[in-house]
Amino acid sequence: MGKKLTKSDIKERFDIYNQKYFEGKLGKCKFFLFPKNIYTFGKYTDITQKDGSILSKIYINQNLVVTEENLESIIVHEMIHMYVRTIENVRFDGLLGHGCHFRKHQKRLNKKFGLNIEIHPNLECIDNKKRIPKLWEKVLLWLIDR
């Protein structure tokens, strides 16, 4: 492996997963890469624009080891947040966005497609082997991730 993650890697997969897992319902999304030293693999944020539409942004950590399985589980995780927010129009889905709406999709996708969507994934990083976050890092991760 050792391949460097790019925004188009994310975009290409977003389009495929959108068709495969969300009936192509998800709209436009912007993609960003995280700096490496952040203790979460992905992040979803949204901004309500002047015309009332929602602008979605998905961030993926460059420290993620680039494999299809890793990309799929992290990108689809963030896409669930996007679906809950933009399609189901849920503003607040439990603490940090992993409430019943999120879990409903997590269960559906893991069961039906054999995906490995986790609330707090602990995957292998590029610059340090699979590591267990310290307590303060977990707290930070809960604050950042949603």
Ligand SMILES: [Zn+2]
């Ligand atoms: Zn999340």
